[in-house]
Each structure stands twice: as structure tokens, then as C-alpha cells.
Amino acid sequence: MTASKDTISARLLEWYDVHARTLPWRAPPGESSPDPYRVWLSEVMLQQTTVAAVKPYFAKFTERWPTVDDLAAAPEQDVMVAWAGLGYYSRARNLVKCAAAVKKLGGFPETEEELLKLPGLGAYTAAAVAAIAFGQRAVVVDANVERVVSRLFAIEEPLPGSRKTIRVKTDGITPDRRAGDFAQAMMDLGSGICTTRDPKCLLCPLSSDCQALKNDNPARFPIKAPKKIKPVRQGTAYWIERDGAVWLEIRQGTGMLGGMRSLPDDGWHSGGDGDGAAPVDADWEQLGLVRHTFTHFSLEMSVLRTSIQSDLAERIGQWWPVAEIDDAGLPTLFAKAARLVLARG
DNA sequence: CATTCGTGGCT
DNA sequence: TAGCCAAGAAT
CATH class of the missing domain: 1.10.340.30 (Hypothetical protein; domain 2)
Structure with a gap:
């Protein structure tokens, strides 16, 4: 020009x-x-x-x-x-x-x-x-x-x-x-x-x-092609506490939330619901539901809590002090779940 | 070319 | 309020 x-x-x-x-x-x-x-x-x-x-x-x-x-x-x-x-x-x-x-x-x-x-x-x-x-x-x-x-x-x-x-x-x-x-x-x-x-x-x-x-x-303008509707998925996140600490894991791979610290979940994903299988056999207390909308689907995630004395076999993760949960770097979905847990006391 | 990736603010 | 949208990239 x-x-x-x-x-x-x-x-x-x-x-x-x-x-x-x-x-x-x-x-x-x-x-x-x-x-x-x-x-x-x-x-x-x-x-x-x-x-x-x-x-x-x-x-x-x-x-x-x-x-x-x-x-x-x-x-x-x-x-x-x-x-x-x-x-x-x-x-x-x-x-x-x-x-x-x-x-x-x-x-x-x-x-x-x-x-x-x-x-x-x-x-x-x-x-x-x-x-x-x-x-x-x-x-x-x-x-x-x-x-x-x-x-x-x-x-x-x-x-x-x-x-x-x-x-x-x-x-x-x-x-x-x-x-x-x-x-x-x-x-x-x-x-x-x-x-x-x-x-x-x-x-x-x-x-x-x-x-x-x-x-x-x-x-x-600009004229846009119609958008697809978002499916609603159901899933569960698990809050496992031991001695004032909560069990956190790091999500693997390059997929959704990959590399981010998170609560254990039941395998929910953009293409389907979770299977409801808990990471440990325990007495689970239903705390409530977290609703979260991602770019291409919505999630209704139940939050379950339990306390255990033993360690978690066969899982990779760490015990994170509950009082320092804000420093864990949880993505917003799981930060919402943590907020729900703390609000319930 | 279509799909998969977060989140918060706006109306 | 439920949907729409924002200085897009990777596959």
C-alpha cells in the first residue's frame, strides 16, 4: 500500500x-x-x-x-x-x-x-x-x-x-x-x-x-455459521482427606486439562459420562454438584468426600495440605469443587 | 476443513 | 439467564 x-x-x-x-x-x-x-x-x-x-x-x-x-x-x-x-x-x-x-x-x-x-x-x-x-x-x-x-x-x-x-x-x-x-x-x-x-x-x-x-x-457482520449444541456430561470428582491433606493428582497427556493438578475423577470426558467408580473403597459423602461449561460440552460433576487412614496404593499423586489448597494450581473446574468442599466444612 | 481444547464477563 | 464471545493453535 x-x-x-x-x-x-x-x-x-x-x-x-x-x-x-x-x-x-x-x-x-x-x-x-x-x-x-x-x-x-x-x-x-x-x-x-x-x-x-x-x-x-x-x-x-x-x-x-x-x-x-x-x-x-x-x-x-x-x-x-x-x-x-x-x-x-x-x-x-x-x-x-x-x-x-x-x-x-x-x-x-x-x-x-x-x-x-x-x-x-x-x-x-x-x-x-x-x-x-x-x-x-x-x-x-x-x-x-x-x-x-x-x-x-x-x-x-x-x-x-x-x-x-x-x-x-x-x-x-x-x-x-x-x-x-x-x-x-x-x-x-x-x-x-x-x-x-x-x-x-x-x-x-x-x-x-x-x-x-x-x-x-x-x-x-461478520455472518457466522450456526454453532453446534453442547452435550451435557455427568461425572464425579473425589475429595479424599487424610490428616488435614487432600489427595491430588496431575492429569497426563495433551488432552483436556493435561498437565494440570486435579482431584481424582471417574473418567468423564467430552465424549461421555464418568463410570461412577471411586478410586478407593470407602464411605462416600455426597457434597453437591458443580456445574461447569467448557467450549464444547457442559459438565455436571458430583463432588464426593471421604476420609481414610491408609495410603493410596496404585495411584500417583500427592497429599496436599487442605489449608494451602489455593496454591495447588487447580484449574477452575476443580477449584469450584474445592470451594464447595470447604464451604461444607 | 472440522474438532478439540477454558474461562470469565457481558447482555 | 442462558448464550455468546474473546489478540487461536494443534491435529
């Missing part, structure tokens, strides 16, 4: 220079480039996650691990505990792998192509880091850009089929210079002006460019 004054990118950047949000991972105005480590960390945390949810985690991570080498030196379980509650835990597992890879490389690669090879960086994040941290021209497409571009060009084809068209259109309006600022400007616009519901078209710097606004109702 040319840098002429009357382009979409020029109008957007002019708006951004005045209205950019101040965010912890952005370089202060006037400072050269943001720290690639902070850009990468924030971008991974922000995948499918709101700015408000990310802020406290970003603060915690950067205080504890100020550099990518610090993070690479951290035990994986420490990172998983620190990530607990943020969701999509494959991000945390890949974060550790990526930090090690970057340490080995002696720093972050600076091109989109090389960044794409790192674990946890897909098309979006590789482009975002290349543009924001290294000043490369890259076509950055996230959910905000999809919404803004769908409206700008009144794209009638529904997502996700329209992704190819959206990429081409985004490429067409991405400037050669300040591609990183352009990407962040699109996100700020999508966050505050070109919102999903009730877009603030009167305040939009691109209103004169917007085909959707010209023709009909911008809120109609």
Missing part, C-alpha cells in the same frame, strides 16, 4: 496515535520497540482470552520470570500452576517448550516464517510478533480484524469460509510501515468502536470506508 494520506491505514493510524489503549505489554509512547519476550508472552495469553483476564497473569509472569531465559529455566509444573485459571492449558505447555527453543536459538527469530516454527505460535501470533516486536510487514488477522474487515467490505460469506477473502482484504489495507501499530489499531478499534454488538459507528475513523454502514446494518 502507498502511504498517501487518504488510505484506510492512514486514517486508522492517525486515530491510533490519539486513542491507543495503554497496555502493560505495549512500549510507552516514544520508546522504540517493545520487548519481544513481553510481546510474545502477551500474545499467547491473549489467544481467545480477554485483556482483563490476561492483565493479572501477565503481571505475575513478568515479575517472576522477567526474561525468556528465566522462563526457560523454570520447572514446567511451576508454570502450569502459575497459568492455572487462565484456560487452554496447551498454551502453558507450549510456552515452556517455546521458551527453551528461544533460549537455544539465543533469542527470538525476527521473521514471520521462523516464528511460525515455534511451538504455540500459529498464523496469527507469528504475524503479530513479527509486526509488533520486529517491525516487519505482516498480515495480522484475529477475531477483531475479521469483524472489522467483514464490515468494511460487507462480506456476505459466513465464517469460517470467508477467512481466505478476509486475509486478502486485510493484506490490501495493511501498510508497509507501522504494520505492528496498524494491527494493534485494528484490535483497539474492534475492542472499543467496531464492537460485536452495538458498534459505535459515529466515532469510527473508518466510517466513510465502511460498505456495511453504507448499505445496511454493520452489526449484521
